[in-house]
Amino acid sequence: LILPLALSGFAAQIAAGEHQGRNWQRMSATGLETAMVAGKLLHGLQVAALTTAVLALTTAVTGLALGFNLVGLVAYLPRFAVVALGMWVILTFVTWLGAVMTSFATTMSTVLLSTIAGMAMLLAARPLSVLNPAASLTRTTSAMSPGNVASPGAAAFEGVICLVWVALLALALRRAVRRQS
Numbered sequence: 088l089i090l091p092l093a094l095s096g097f098a099a100q101i102a103a104g105e106h107q108g109r110n111w112q113r114m115s116a117t118g119l120e121t122a123m124v125a126g127k128l129l130h131g132l133q134v135a136a137l138t139t140a141v142l143a144l145t146t147a148v149t150g151l152a153l154g155f156n157l158v159g160l161v162a163y164l165p166r167f168a169v170v171a172l173g174m175w176v177i178l179t180f181v182t183w184l185g186a187v188m189t190s191f192a193t194t195m196s197t198v199l200l201s202t203i204a205g206m207a208m209l210l211a212a213r214p215l216s217v218l219n220p221a222a223s224l225t226r227t228t229s230a231m232s233p234g235n236v237a238s239p240g241a242a243a244f245e246g247v248i249c250l251v252w253v254a255l256l257a258l259a260l261r262r263a264v265r266r267q268s
Contacts, residue, residue: 088202088206090138090174090224091177091198091202091221091224091225092195092198092199092202094134094135094138094174094177094178094181094224095177095178095181095194095195095198095202096195097134097178098131098177098178098181098182098185099181099184099185099191099194099195099198100191101182101185102181102182102184102185102186102191102194103185103189103190103191103194105185105186106185106189106190110123111186111264111267112267114264114267115264115265115266115267120261120264120265121261123264124257124260124261124264127179127182127260128179128253128257131175131178131179131182132171132175134174134178135171135172135173135174135175135178136171138171138174139167139168139170139171139174142167142170143160143167146160146163147160162237163236163237165239165242165243166227166228166229166236166237166242168242168246169227169242169243169245169246169249170224170227170228172223172227172245172246172249172250172253173223173224173225173226173227173228173245173249174224175249175253176220176223176224176249176252176253176256177220177221177223177224179220179252179253179256179257179260180198180201180220180221180252180256181194181198182256182260183256183259183260183263184197184198186260186263186264186267187263198221201219201220201221202221202222204219204221205219205221205222205223205225206222206225208222209222209225209226217248220252220256223248223249223252226245226248227242227245227246227249229241
């Protein structure tokens with residue numbers, strides 16, 4: 088719950104700043120919405136990759152402190168890559184919400200409700216959690232199926248789901264920015 092909300096707070100604050108500076112309208116009026124969306128997507132991917140790197144580093148340091156061998160961490164590298172994609176989905180989702188909603192509070196309230204709904208879906212009807220982008224980080228960490236943490240096939244499946252979500256949300260974000268003019 089903490090990491091999705093922290094990522095969301097970061098993205099929601101940026102989106103609120105875009106509204107305050109009327110940046111969405113400027114980009115749409117000058118026909119640069121595609122470039123802006125691409126920049127937002129790349130920034131989100133960068134934040135997701137760096138956040139995942141910190142997560143992997145803290146996992147490695149904790150493992151070393153507990154006496155585990157770092158060679159065993161190699162089996163989890165595909166999962167860390169998919170976790171970065173899960174974070175990217177959340178950042179893209181919140182960026183889209185931030186383009187549609189004008190206030191930070193409204194965006195974060197929606198994210199909180201979506202995250203809680205995603206957790207409930209994971210507990211009650213796991214297959215349906217694919218329909219909620221806010222559940223992507225929990226799905227990609229294999230929190231609900233620990234046996235799949237080191238499975239490359241399970242990681243690839245979750246990765247495809249994440250990439251589909253990013254593509255759909257990118258199209259929705261571009262459309263929302265175009266409407267701002």
